[in-house]
Amino acid sequence: MQETNIYPKGLAELRAMRRQSRHLFGAVFVFSIFVNLLMLAGPLYMLQVYDRVLSSRSVETLTALTLLVLGLFAMMGLLDWARGRVLARVGARFQAGLDQRVFYAMLDTAKHPHFRDKSINGMNDLTTLQMLYASPALLALFDMPWAPIFIAAIFVFHPLLGWLALASGVFLVILTLVNQRNTRENTLGAQQARATTDHFAAQIREEADTVTGLGMRGDVLRRWKSQSDDAMARSINASDATGFYASLSKSFRMFVQSAMLGLGALLTLRGELSGGAMIAGSIMLGRALAPIEMGIGQWPLIQKSRAAWRNLSELLQAAPLEPARVSLPVPEARIEAQNLSAVPPGSRTPCLRGVGFVVEPGQALGVIGQSASGKSSLARLIAGVWPVAAGHLRLGGATLDQYDADVLGQYIGYLPQNVTLFGATIAENIARMAETPDEAKVVAAAKRAGAHELILEQSDGYNTVVTPQGGALSGGQIQRIGLARALYGNPLVLILDEPNSALDAVGSASLNAAIRQMKSENKSVIIMAHRPSGIAACDTLLVLENGIAKMFGPRDDVLKAQVKNTEQIQQSLAEGGRP
Ligand SMILES: Nc1ncnc2c1ncn2[C@@H]1O[C@H](COP(=O)(O)OP(=O)(O)OP(=O)(O)O)[C@@H](O)[C@H]1O
Numbered sequence: 001m002q003e004t005n006i007y008p009k010g011l012a013e014l015r016a017m018r019r020q021s022r023h024l025f026g027a028v029f030v031f032s033i034f035v036n037l038l039m040l041a042g043p044l045y046m047l048q049v050y051d052r053v054l055s056s057r058s059v060e061t062l063t064a065l066t067l068l069v070l071g072l073f074a075m076m077g078l079l080d081w082a083r084g085r086v087l088a089r090v091g092a093r094f095q096a097g098l099d100q101r102v103f104y105a106m107l108d109t110a111k112h113p114h115f116r117d118k119s120i121n122g123m124n125d126l127t128t129l130q131m132l133y134a135s136p137a138l139l140a141l142f143d144m145p146w147a148p149i150f151i152a153a154i155f156v157f158h159p160l161l162g163w164l165a166l167a168s169g170v171f172l173v174i175l176t177l178v179n180q181r182n183t184r185e186n187t188l189g190a191q192q193a194r195a196t197t198d199h200f201a202a203q204i205r206e207e208a209d210t211v212t213g214l215g216m217r218g219d220v221l222r223r224w225k226s227q228s229d230d231a232m233a234r235s236i237n238a239s240d241a242t243g244f245y246a247s248l249s250k251s252f253r254m255f256v257q258s259a260m261l262g263l264g265a266l267l268t269l270r271g272e273l274s275g276g277a278m279i280a281g282s283i284m285l286g287r288a289l290a291p292i293e294m295g296i297g298q299w300p301l302i303q304k305s306r307a308a309w310r311n312l313s314e315l316l317q318a319a320p321l322e323p324a325r326v327s328l329p330v331p332e333a334r335i336e337a338q339n340l341s342a343v344p345p346g347s348r349t350p351c352l353r354g355v356g357f358v359v360e361p362g363q364a365l366g367v368i369g370q371s372a373s374g375k376s377s378l379a380r381l382i383a384g385v386w387p388v389a390a391g392h393l394r395l396g397g398a399t400l401d402q403y404d405a406d407v408l409g410q411y412i413g414y415l416p417q418n419v420t421l422f423g424a425t426i427a428e429n430i431a432r433m434a435e436t437p438d439e440a441k442v443v444a445a446a447k448r449a450g451a452h453e454l455i456l457e458q459s460d461g462y463n464t465v466v467t468p469q470g471g472a473l474s475g476g477q478i479q480r481i482g483l484a485r486a487l488y489g490n491p492l493v494l495i496l497d498e499p500n501s502a503l504d505a506v507g508s509a510s511l512n513a514a515i516r517q518m519k520s521e522n523k524s525v526i527i528m529a530h531r532p533s534g535i536a537a538c539d540t541l542l543v544l545e546n547g548i549a550k551m552f553g554p555r556d557d558v559l560k561a562q563v564k565n566t567e568q569i570q571q572s573l574a575e576g577g578r579p
Pocket residue numbers: 111344345347351369370371372373374375376377378417
């Protein structure tokens with residue numbers, strides 16, 4: 001497989017994982033030596049049958065030779081089967097060794113426009129490489145070095161036969177290269193177009209309500225169909241081209257085997273070759289060319305694997321390995337930001353600049369500001385979803401990157417602005433998809449979020465299966481279940497991004513009660529709010545404007561200053577001035 005050096009760090013990781021199976025590759029190499037040596041049993045048997053048995057008319061020799069060749073072929077079959085099994089396990093090992101790493105890298109890069117637009121799907125790429133290991137294509141690679149040896153053996157029979165064998169080998173190699181050049185674009189283009197179409201189809205399914213409600217069905221169908229037709233056309237072109245080369249190489253190999261026999265017959269007639277060597281030469285040529293032909297037949301998989309290898313090295317490079325961290329004791333719920341800046345993934349423009357504030361344990365901070373002022377971006381930073389671009393963000397005195405991401409996730413309860421649930425039961429969703437949800441903790445979190453009663457009203461209570469869009473749940477109910485999920489496991493810090501956007505009066509009251517309980521337990525809460533009711537339980541306020549902290553201080557002081565500001569602006573406008 002040709003390797004690209006554009007992503008050296010990602011590539012090094014892939015190679016290191018491949019190297020872990022070095023001894024198994026060694027075993028396959030040794031098995032391949034014996035398999036290929038044993039393949040010579042067929043031609044040698046022919047040679048003996050024609051040149052010895054037929055001339056001596058000895059049935060005993062024929063029987064002995066046949067039993068011998070049966071034993072040799074049985075051994076060859078066994079070794080061939082064994083090397084296939086070993087390679088399949090190498091593939092499984094490669095996949096198992098990288099799946100967690102690739103999965104986390106996919107999560108890290110999910111919001112990066114480059115990876116989203118290219119529809120890079122690391123797990124599929126990993127499966128492609130595993131399939132390559134288990135396919136005959138890789139075995140063919142181990143057999144290829146034997147092609148020159150078989151051809152050299154044919155030279156021993158007769159130089160003319162040798163030249164014919166060599167010329168056909170060279171022709172098939174040229175055919176492979178032409179195949180590679182002519183099918184590459186179509187095969188990769190077809191894969192890319194198919195991935196884009198599938199991505200679009202998934203999006204349509206997710207937005208089914210909007211599509212139907214706004215009468216977009218026809219237009220969306222036309223768009224999807226044009227993408228799908230493009231993918232189909234490219235895929236047909238690619239398979240036509242590959243099929244053409246596969247058929248050409250197959251029929252060429254069969255012809256050249258006959259031609260070899262014909263040339264052998266001519267040389268036999270001239271008395272330059274024995275009948276056995278004539279047949280044996282033809283069989284040997286077939287063996288020499290088989291791996292090359294196999295390579296051409298498996299070309300789409302080889303091409304797909306090359307692209308997968310490249311995509312994976314790019315993905316791993318974009319999401320470097322997290323360093324091992326010293327586990328820290330449970331921190332106190334103090335959040336401190338100094339000169340904090342954020343840059344959205346894939347962007348170069350900061351959306352938060354030089355923001356500073358402190359939230360003491362037992363306090364709630366309200367973050368207010370107009371649309372696009374940076375509230376959600378700040379929430380993502382504190383939740384550890386986005387990395388800190390500059391400045392410091394500390395929890396209990398340690399910067400967030402000193403905590404293991406999964407441990408940090410347990411300390412933090414995050415309610416994003418748009419809550420999406422997983423296609424699972426309500427209990428599993430509240431338990432953050434734990435394999436065995438802790439039922440007591442699930443119910444406790446639901447009660448704190450004021451969601452217990454509404455869950456009991458569902459058809460199957462806590463076991464009701466919901467969909468990512470909520471299924472039978474209303475917007476407000478989804479938000480309350482999202483709050484229960486954030487409160488699961490008693491986090492130290494609760495981050496709520498517009499938590500009451502879909503809540504009614506009862507929902508808002510439960511929310512405020514949950515915030516007060518957090519505060520009474522010496523934990524901290526950060527609320528991104530649009531509505532005044534959202535900051536009722538806040539002690540301090542941070543005002544954001546275009547990504548900059550305009551004000552920070554005790555809630556009432558900030559509100560007063562804000563009102564004063566507004567009055568000044570209104571007065572200035574009334575006097576005909578500019579705000
Ligand atoms: N994933 C992203 N990629 C690029 N830019 C982003 C991304 N997320 C946010 N931004 C930009 O960052 C700025 C702040 O957005 P943010 O969502 O934090 O604002 P907000 O105050 O929460 O707004 P709203 O009240 O409307 O939710 C905006 O200019 C937005 O365009």
